Amino acid sequence: MTFGVRTALRGIGTTIFSEMTALAQRTGAVNLGQGFPDTDGPAGMLAAAQQAIAGGLNQYPPVDGLPVLKEAIVQARQNRYGMAYDPATEVVMTAGATEAIAAALLALCEPGDEVVLFEPYYDSYLANVAMAGATHRAVPLRPTDDAAVAGSRAGAGFAFDPDDLRRAVSPRTRLIVLNSPHNPTGKVFTRAELELIAQVCVERDLIAVTDEVYEYLTYDGLEHVPLASLPGMRERTVTISSAGKTFSCTGWKIGWALGPAELVGAVRKAKQFMTFASGTPFQAAVAHALTHELDWVAELAKSLQERRDLLQAGLTAAGVRTYPAHGTYFLQADAASWGYADGGELCRDLAEHGGVVAIPTQVFYDDPANGRGLVRFAFCKRPEVLADAVSRLSTFRPSEGK
Numbered sequence: 001m002t003f004g005v006r007t008a009l010r011g012i013g014t015t016i017f018s019e020m021t022a023l024a025q026r027t028g029a030v031n032l033g034q035g036f037p038d039t040d041g042p043a044g045m046l047a048a049a050q051q052a053i054a055g056g057l058n059q060y061p062p063v064d065g066l067p068v069l070k071e072a073i074v075q076a077r078q079n080r081y082g083m084a085y086d087p088a089t090e091v092v093m094t095a096g097a098t099e100a101i102a103a104a105l106l107a108l109c110e111p112g113d114e115v116v117l118f119e120p121y122y123d124s125y126l127a128n129v130a131m132a133g134a135t136h137r138a139v140p141l142r143p144t145d146d147a148a149v150a151g152s153r154a155g156a157g158f159a160f161d162p163d164d165l166r167r168a169v170s171p172r173t174r175l176i177v178l179n180s181p182h183n184p185t186g187k188v189f190t191r192a193e194l195e196l197i198a199q200v201c202v203e204r205d206l207i208a209v210t211d212e213v214y215e216y217l218t219y220d221g222l223e224h225v226p227l228a229s230l231p232g233m234r235e236r237t238v239t240i241s242s243a244g245k246t247f248s249c250t251g252w253k254i255g256w257a258l259g260p261a262e263l264v265g266a267v268r269k270a271k272q273f274m275t276f277a278s279g280t281p282f283q284a285a286v287a288h289a290l291t292h293e294l295d296w297v298a299e300l301a302k303s304l305q306e307r308r309d310l311l312q313a314g315l316t317a318a319g320v321r322t323y324p325a326h327g328t329y330f331l332q333a334d335a336a337s338w339g340y341a342d343g344g345e346l347c348r349d350l351a352e353h354g355g356v357v358a359i360p361t362q363v364f365y366d367d368p369a370n371g372r373g374l375v376r377f378a379f380c381k382r383p384e385v386l387a388d389a390v391s392r393l394s395t396f397r398p399s400e401g402k
């Protein structure tokens, strides 16, 4: 007798992040795959978590989060973007952005609905679309003409064709998921691009679900513009973010969703039967961090820009073609620079024989052929770790492992 998984989930394998981190552990390679920092968040936040645990904040919090966290989230949005949300009805805390995205898709899609994703897309979106019984249409992000120049800072690096976006919307489209700053390309969507997306959402009466987990991590003076801040968007947008990247605490899984009460209420409905609630002492610590540690975050962004430069300059010097990354933890490079047509093959050989783990970008595409030539490197590591990786990447030759 065999018990199969539900049809919609059969196409879903082990996430690439677990796979590549396990590979790094087995081979002892430097892990520039899964995006997590190798240093801790602000000391004040860590102390606040310890105090919360010692002080008895260890039982269930309210389903939508500790009031102190909801107020801190709303206040931080107000201060940074001038947007107002009601902490009582328009914010819900989740187990990381991951749960917020899942809950939003499960709560807002009917089976048979279509969801628009920008491709390459973060892997959990597709799994969640499948769980909701929905289907998706992809809008490709392609390297811009000037992007495939080593070290180029010009342009957005990756861009979409407005016609592709319009074509992706059908009468069955229910919502659009937008991730900016964008994983895995490092793209920060420009205001003009966001205006276009907003126009389509308004014209076609779509809901937008935005994944803004890298909202504080933009470089080169680029600003993060929340889609919800554009005309006509606040009432149709679920804005999602989390503490993991902002405060270097990816294991805490403190995330949230903001939006009009009707949409956030739907997210809450789904979320209450997923985790109910989680992370009480970490919620208190993140409330502290959002209120007192944003200077620390500004320094983190500066330091990440330097570390991006370190990795990019090292790769460029080694003759590797990279693409501009104006945000996130990640940059894209061409597998062909090492003599590989297939980034998956390069990543396997690099881990086994080159001492570095990266992510083959093709896993974030409907058709892997479209991302076959690209690999993603994470630069959220200490400078000495990046320097070590650069030296390994510079000397790696395909023939070594073959």
Ligand code: PMP
Residues within 6 Å of the ligand: 095, 096, 097, 098, 099, 122, 179, 182, 183, 211, 213, 241, 242, 243, 244, 245, 250, 253, 254, 255
């Ligand atoms: N969205 C994107 C684009 C991500 O890169 C990640 C990984 N941090 C997540 C969502 C998941 O966020 P969290 O760890 O808060 O669940």
Ligand code: GLN
Residues within 6 Å of the ligand: 015, 017, 018, 033, 034, 035, 036, 183
């Ligand atoms: N967001 C991280 C990345 O893109 C991974 C998170 C995870 O492992 N689920 O690398």
